[in-house]
Amino acid sequence: xxxxxxxxxxxxxxxxxxxxxxxxxxxxxxxxxxxxxxxxxxxxxxxxxxxxxxxxxxxxxxxxxxxxxxxxxxxxxxxxxxxxxxxxxxxxxxxxxxxxxxxxxxxxxxxxxxxxxxxxxxxxxxxxxxxxxxxxxxxxxxxxxxxxxxxxxxxxxxxxxxxxxxxxxxxxxxxxxxxxxxxxxxxxxxxxxxxxxxxxxxxxxxxxxxxxxxxxxxxxxxxxxxxxxxxxxxxxxxxxxxxxxxxxxxxxxxxxxxxxxxxxxxxxxxxxxxxxxxxxxxxxxxxxxxxxxxxxxxxxxxxxxxxxxxxxxxxxxxxxxxxxxxxxxxxxxxxxxxxxxxxxxxxxxxxxxxxxxxxxxxxxxxxxxxxxxxxxxxxxxxxxxxxxxxxxxxxxxxxxxxxxxxxxxxxxxxxxxxxxxxxxxxxxxxxxxxxxxxxxxxxxxxxxxxxxxxxxxxxxxxxxxxxxxxxxxxxxxxxxxxxxxxxxxxxxxxxxxxxxxxxxxxxxxxxxxxxxxxxxxxxxxxxxxxxxxxxxxxxxxxxxxxxxxxxxxxxxxxxxxxxxxxxxxxxxxxxxxxxxxxxxxxxxxxxxxxxxxxxxxxxxxxxxxxxxxxxxxxxxxxxxxxxxxxxxxxxxxxxxxxxxxxxxxxxxxxxxxxxxxxxxxxxxxxxxxxxxxxxxxxxxxxxxxxxxxxxxxxxxxxxxxxxxxxxxxxxxxxxxxxxxxxxxxxxxxxxxxxxxx
Amino acid sequence: xxxxxxxxxxxxxxxxxxxxxxxxxxxxxxxxxxxxxxxxxxxxxxxxxxxxxxxxxxxxxxxxxxxxxxxxxxxxxxxxxxxxxxxxxxxxxxxxxxxxxxxxxxxxxxxxxxxxxxxxxxxxxxxxxxxxxxxxxxxxxxxxxxxxxxxxxxxxxx
Numbered sequence: 001x002x003x004x005x006x007x008x009x010x011x012x013x014x015x016x017x018x019x020x021x022x023x024x025x026x027x028x029x030x031x032x033x034x035x036x037x038x039x040x041x042x043x044x045x046x047x048x049x050x051x052x053x054x055x056x057x058x059x060x061x062x063x064x065x066x067x068x069x070x071x072x073x074x075x076x077x078x079x080x081x082x083x084x085x086x087x088x089x090x091x092x093x094x095x096x097x098x099x100x101x102x103x104x105x106x107x108x109x110x111x112x113x114x115x116x117x118x119x120x121x122x123x124x125x126x127x128x129x130x131x132x133x134x135x136x137x138x139x140x141x142x143x144x145x146x147x148x149x150x151x152x153x154x155x156x157x158x159x160x161x162x163x164x165x166x167x168x169x170x171x172x173x174x175x176x177x178x179x180x181x182x183x184x185x186x187x188x189x190x191x192x193x194x195x196x197x198x199x200x201x202x203x204x205x206x207x208x209x210x211x212x213x214x215x216x217x218x219x220x221x222x223x224x225x226x227x228x229x230x231x232x233x234x235x236x237x238x239x240x241x242x243x244x245x246x247x248x249x250x251x252x253x254x255x256x257x258x259x260x261x262x263x264x265x266x267x268x269x270x271x272x273x274x275x276x277x278x279x280x281x282x283x284x285x286x287x288x289x290x291x292x293x294x295x296x297x298x299x300x301x302x303x304x305x306x307x308x309x310x311x312x313x314x315x316x317x318x319x320x321x322x323x324x325x326x327x328x329x330x331x332x333x334x335x336x337x338x339x340x341x342x343x344x345x346x347x348x349x350x351x352x353x354x355x356x357x358x359x360x361x362x363x364x365x366x367x368x369x370x371x372x373x374x375x376x377x378x379x380x381x382x383x384x385x386x387x388x389x390x391x392x393x394x395x396x397x398x399x400x401x402x403x404x405x406x407x408x409x410x411x412x413x414x415x416x417x418x419x420x421x422x423x424x425x426x427x428x429x430x431x432x433x434x435x436x437x438x439x440x441x442x443x444x445x446x447x448x449x450x451x452x453x454x455x456x457x458x459x460x461x462x463x464x465x466x467x468x469x470x471x472x473x474x475x476x477x478x479x480x481x482x483x484x485x486x487x488x489x490x491x492x493x494x495x496x497x498x499x500x501x502x503x504x505x506x507x508x509x510x511x512x513x514x515x516x517x518x519x520x521x522x523x524x525x526x527x528x529x530x531x532x533x534x535x536x537x538x539x540x541x542x543x544x545x546x547x548x549x550x551x552x553x554x555x556x557x558x559x560x561x562x563x564x565x566x567x568x569x570x571x572x573x574x575x576x577x578x579x580x581x582x583x584x585x586x587x588x589x590x591x592x593x594x595x596x597x598x599x600x601x602x603x604x605x606x607x608x609x610x611x612x613x614x615x616x617x618x619x620x621x622x623x624x625x626x627x628x629x630x631x632x633x634x635x636x637x638x639x640x641x642x643x644x645x646x647x648x649x650x651x652x653x654x655x656x657x658x659x660x661x662x663x664x665x666x667x668x669x670x671x672x673x674x675x676x677x678x679x680x681x682x683x684x685x686x687x688x689x690x691x692x693x694x695x696x697x698x699x700x701x702x703x704x705x706x707x708x709x710x711x712x713x714x715x716x717x718x719x720x721x722x723x724x725x726x727x728x729x730x731x732x733x734x735x736x737x738x739x740x741x
Numbered sequence: 742x743x744x745x746x747x748x749x750x751x752x753x754x755x756x757x758x759x760x761x762x763x764x765x766x767x768x769x770x771x772x773x774x775x776x777x778x779x780x781x782x783x784x785x786x787x788x789x790x791x792x793x794x795x796x797x798x799x800x801x802x803x804x805x806x807x808x809x810x811x812x813x814x815x816x817x818x819x820x821x822x823x824x825x826x827x828x829x830x831x832x833x834x835x836x837x838x839x840x841x842x843x844x845x846x847x848x849x850x851x852x853x854x855x856x857x858x859x860x861x862x863x864x865x866x867x868x869x870x871x872x873x874x875x876x877x878x879x880x881x882x883x884x885x886x887x888x889x890x891x892x893x894x895x896x897x898x899x
Binding site: 381 | 757761771773774777781814824828831841866869871872875876877883
């Protein structure tokens with residue numbers, strides 16, 4: 001077992017391949033030279049694993065996250081460059097290689113398996129920041145709205161500050177002046193007293209020999225020069241010229257194309273298929289039976305597709321082959337009944353005595369909600385290019401989890417992980433889907449059958465019917481209010497708990513709570529869907545609190561404010577959305593306004609939706625006002641774009657998003673029957689940021705959970721009809737059936 | 742072999758078996774800026790111009806494009822160092838997120854502005870609602886179209 005030492009943790013300078021290296025190696029043993037080989041060319045000085053300096057004074061930030069339009073490459077580079085006082089016009093980025101040096105895999109393994117006790121020196125020496133960073137970098141995952149929150153805060157900023165400190169020390173040593181008299185600006189260190197100046201590049205070789213500071217001083221918000229501004233994103237120019245390369249665009253010499261059809265019923269197998277290629281199948285190279293799927297390899301995607309479409313394939317019947325959506329929901333409902341009756345529910349949160357308080361309540365509010373399965377429907381269908389040869393494997397894909405891809409390939413082929421190379425590409429949408437490795441494994445198994453590279457492309461139909469889905473769910477909610485409408489009890493029985501673990505928590509001060517759940521079996525594969533459990537609980541909590549407010553005959557926004565009095569961040573967000581939405585101002589007939597608020601991934605988001613429900617029942621969302629406290633928005637324009645994106649994504653799901661199961665398989669197949677929001681249905685969105693000074697929260701997900709309830713609460717305001725089943729399109733909202741008030 | 746003219750350049754392609762133009766452009770001509778999204782003309786990611794008219798290349802047989810001028814996103818910029826006004830507007834509005842749909846969005850927007858240099862909101866909605874953006878950047882796409890429209894107005898009034 002290797003001993004953890006401070007030196008091993010922080011790294012040391014070595015000369016490797018002409019590149020001067022000093023590394024925050026973040027693992028036992030000295031890996032600095034290995035990192036240099038991965039990220040640096042000759043002449044570049046690697047200051048630590050997150051940044052290098054080139055002779056032309058360019059600073060390159062090494063970003064261990066995938067770009068899917070969230071602007072992570074830009075935002076993280078800004079955080080590093082700001083702390084370093086680098087000249088932004090000379091800052092570049094490089095996506096970190098899919099390598100264990102850039103993930104916490106071995107580190108965590110070391111902690112858990114190799115060294116049971118937590119090494120105290122980490123806390124003592126560098127406040128545990130690197131530990132926190134590597135924990136959050138697990139397997140190089142891009143998700144959980146975590147990039148800025150964790151990598152940015154706990155790796156990029158520190159890396160930048162440490163490098164600056166080393167450069168200043170090198171200048172002080174060279175010029176024989178006190179380091180305190182030096183200033184850093186625009187990638188230049190200067191000594192005003194003697195008018196000495198030097199560029200970062202000039203100082204880098206000497207700086208690399210300076211001990212890495214263990215506690216580099218970070219800037220306060222007032223000192224930020226880049227953070228909090230919105231420079232143009234790095235990734236945009238190539239995305240308007242067609243040059244941006246996504247996974248689907250990879251071209252490898254000698255490559256063939258494949259497409260695939262998996263057993264429609266999840267878990268089913270291929271019973272029979274003729275894999276002999278006939279002469280009439282033009283351009284077809286091979287038909288591969290993967291056991292649970294059949295793939296065709298051909299000269300082009302089209303030849304592969306038409307061949308596969310015409311290929312008779314018989315799939316085995318399974319116990320799920322007769323299952324339909326109604327039966328699934330019925331099964332869930334019965335599981336809830338049984339678990340409740342037999343006391344088998346898992347408790348999520350318990351405080352006081354909810355059962356007794358509910359009995360004593362003056363007003364009882366009860367509701368049951370149902371939510372459907374949801375597919376991700378990323379714009380770019382699933383794909384992966386693989387080349388398996390000579391005990392090696394090369395993979396080209398757009399992944400939220402490149403190191404997971406590498407590990408999956410190694411395991412599948414039973415080869416050493418070092419024999420796998422992953423070339424991560426831009427992602428045509430991720431939303432959680434591209435953290436999975438199912439498609440990658442298929443591509444590798446197909447490519448294993450031939451000696452040339454194969455690009456596997458899923459049809460949109462395959463993408464819709466073989467996703468990993470946001471679960472369908474049922475929730476039963478009860479609240480007891482006293483005479484004045486103040487809640488005295490809250491009980492929630494839901495099904496399925498994934499993560500984040502706090503999603504079913506409520507932000508409201510209510511005594512006597514009982515929140516519990518069941519986990520019935522289901523055969524539909526589950527996956528992280530933008531905001532994960534917050535996508536369900538945001539709707540449940542915020543619909544039900546609205547029902548409670550109406551039962552209490554109180555204004556829903558004021559009701560929320562009164563129940564979050566001890567949470568100043570909630571108060572400010574609610575005040576902001578109240579003011580900006582012009583809450584309470586008159587609206588035209590058949591219009592309504594709805595509010596919802598939730599905290600997720602470190603950000604608090606309130607949205608007010610303004611909707612119109614036509615007499616024919618058609619819903620039009622005109623305007624969404626979004627107030628958000630993300631602590632601090634690093635790149636405000638990019639942050640606003642993320643809020644807009646999360647709202648439209650959640651709106652598509654709320655309005656029409658529904659995956660249903662028939663005969664064990666997914667019914668929907670493409671955008672005609674899994675419709676998503678289009679431009680003529682998109683509301684005007686106004687986002688207002690509150691920089692509260694709290695640690696940065698996430699951007700990619702927190703606006704998604706609240707849009708559905710904001711809209712359904714607005715529909716209630718407009719029509720008096722409470723929507724307890726999504727999507728909204730399933731509900732009859734015609735004027736003729738609306739309650740009269 | 743079939744001869745296709747894409748962005749002013751001749752390509753000899755194998756256009757048998759009713760192959761849609763999309764796959765010929767991407768796989769045989771190597772122009773990958775045109776994207777595959779749905780295969781049934783539902784999403785607009787594959788939009789290209791045939792003699793200036795926007796078409797969904799995923800359902801357009803390649804042979805039907807013979808003898809016509811095909812323009813893809815790679816042919817939008819007037820020259821290597823200058824972007825099309827619409828592309829420039831897209832950058833100024835910081836429009837794309839993942840970017841996958843944006844070639845198709847830009848192709849639809851250029852076709853719209855060629856027909857109608859100063860479209861109203863409703864006209865933009867009507868022309869652009871065939872193009873899906875799963876990142877939901879509709880507001881920014883609309884702003885970029887208006888910006889491009891304004892640039893067109895000022896350049897023609899000069």
